[in-house]
Amino acid sequence: MSKAVLLVNLGSPDSTSVSDVKRYLDEFLTDERVIDKAFVRKVIVPLIILNTRPKKSAEAYASVWTDEGSPLIVTSEHQAEKLGQSVAPKVYLAMRYGNPSIANVISQILKDGVTSLYVIPLYPQYAMSSYETVVVKVMEEINQQKPDLDVSFLQPFYNDPDYLDILAESIGENLPEGTDKLVFSFHGIPERHLRVSDPSHAHCLCVKDCCTRANPAHATCYKHQCLMTVKGVVERLKLPEDKYFVSFQSRLGRDPWLTPYTDATLARFGREGVKKVRVVCPAFVTDCLETLEEIAEEAKEIFEDAGGEDFAVIPCLNEDDRWIQYLAKQVEGWLNS
Ligand SMILES: C=CC1=C(C)c2cc3[nH]c(cc4nc(cc5[nH]c(cc1n2)c(C)c5CCC(=O)O)C(CCC(=O)O)=C4C)c(C)c3C=C
Ligand SMILES: [Fe+2]
Numbered sequence: 647m648s649k650a651v652l653l654v655n656l657g658s659p660d661s662t663s664v665s666d667v668k669r670y671l672d673e674f675l676t677d678e679r680v681i682d683k684a685f686v687r688k689v690i691v692p693l694i695i696l697n698t699r700p701k702k703s704a705e706a707y708a709s710v711w712t713d714e715g716s717p718l719i720v721t722s723e724h725q726a727e728k729l730g731q732s733v734a735p736k737v738y739l740a741m742r743y744g745n746p747s748i749a750n751v752i753s754q755i756l757k758d759g760v761t762s763l764y765v766i767p768l769y770p771q772y773a774m775s776s777y778e779t780v781v782v783k784v785m786e787e788i789n790q791q792k793p794d795l796d797v798s799f800l801q802p803f804y805n806d807p808d809y810l811d812i813l814a815e816s817i818g819e820n821l822p823e824g825t826d827k828l829v830f831s832f833h834g835i836p837e838r839h840l841r842v843s844d845p846s847h848a849h850c851l852c853v854k855d856c857c858t859r860a861n862p863a864h865a866t867c868y869k870h871q872c873l874m875t876v877k878g879v880v881e882r883l884k885l886p887e888d889k890y891f892v893s894f895q896s897r898l899g900r901d902p903w904l905t906p907y908t909d910a911t912l913a914r915f916g917r918e919g920v921k922k923v924r925v926v927c928p929a930f931v932t933d934c935l936e937t938l939e940e941i942a943e944e945a946k947e948i949f950e951d952a953g954g955e956d957f958a959v960i961p962c963l964n965e966d967d968r969w970i971q972y973l974a975k976q977v978e979g980w981l982n983s
């Protein structure tokens with residue numbers, strides 16, 4: 647039996663041209679797990695968003711693009727290469743949107759004679775717009791191309807003690823003396839997605855303090871999982887409550903998204919005299935547009951304009967050896983299962 651590993655990340659446009667960004671956003675924003683309201687997906691996205699956003703997004707991408715390409719893709723390639731050097735099975739890389747596409751990579755995997763596949767969605771927390779859409783897309787392709795392929799998935803690892811050890815260590819190494827606030831900025835999602843993802847439809851956002859009261863719904867509750875990641879890190883770093891804050895970034899559209907918003911939080915901190923801030927983005931394991939542009943450029947400016955003085959973003963785990971070894975350990979666990 648030939649075994650292989652498939653890493654899957656979100657994906658980027660092929661280039662920073664407005665037409666490539668438009669094609670990428672079209673695929674991304676017509677995914678029903680990202681834009682779940684049919685009217686918005688079928689009318690507002692094609693008629694409004696795809697006519698306005700690509701130019702603005704292309705400019706943002708241009709500010710972080712390197713000679714090698716998109717930071718998200720280049721770093722993901724390095725992660726795959728390094729993991730491939732640490733484990734016996736061949737490691738492949740695909741992107742949920744754009745290239746290398748899941749369809750093409752699975753086709754290549756099958757041509758290479760693979761009969762058993764371990765898929766690692768590169769997201770610590772579960773969201774229908776991240777982890778779930780990867781699982782669904784991979785399964786759709788496998789069902790079309792080779793339904794009898796043996797496939798397993800790494801589960802969201804937001805509360806795995808080994809992952810939390812590595813994340814906390816990496817944050818601790820980037821947290822200078824005298825930091826006033828460590829901001830945990832997670833990619834936001836519409837609040838509604840918490841309700842949609844709750845199989846009981848009776849817990850998330852229905853019960854007071856839903857995210858901190860034990861419930862089976864937490865297996866698919868993005869906010870709960872974000873908060874558990876924070877809890878694991880601050881316990882390890884022994885950070886007192888007044889030294890850290892949790893917020894959500896990257897809101898799109900008019901619906902309410904998870905709050906508090908990162909940009910408003912940083913403006914408030916600046917106004918209130920908070921001088922030294924570090925921001926970490928633990929919804930991502932790879933630096934990308936959302937960390938390198940939205941946080942390192944835009945959020946920094948917002949904080950400094952409001953009176954803040956010392957701002958930096960803490961890098962994602964990227965190619966950190968400890969992170970690659972963590973992934974290798976998961977692969978070993980699969981091989982021995
Ligand atoms: C935790 C991972 C992510 C979740 C959950 C997520 C939800 C989500 N995203 C959008 C809309 C956009 N996101 C964009 C970029 C982007 N998003 C993630 C991850 C998650 N998104 C990453 C890693 C990136 C960066 C990609 C890169 O190439 O570096 C973008 C594109 C850029 C832009 O135009 O701003 C959009 C659009 C929605 C609507 C959503 C949940 C409903
Ligand atoms: Fe996103």
Ligand SMILES: [Fe+2]
Nearest residue numbers: 850856857867
């Ligand atoms: Fe919850």
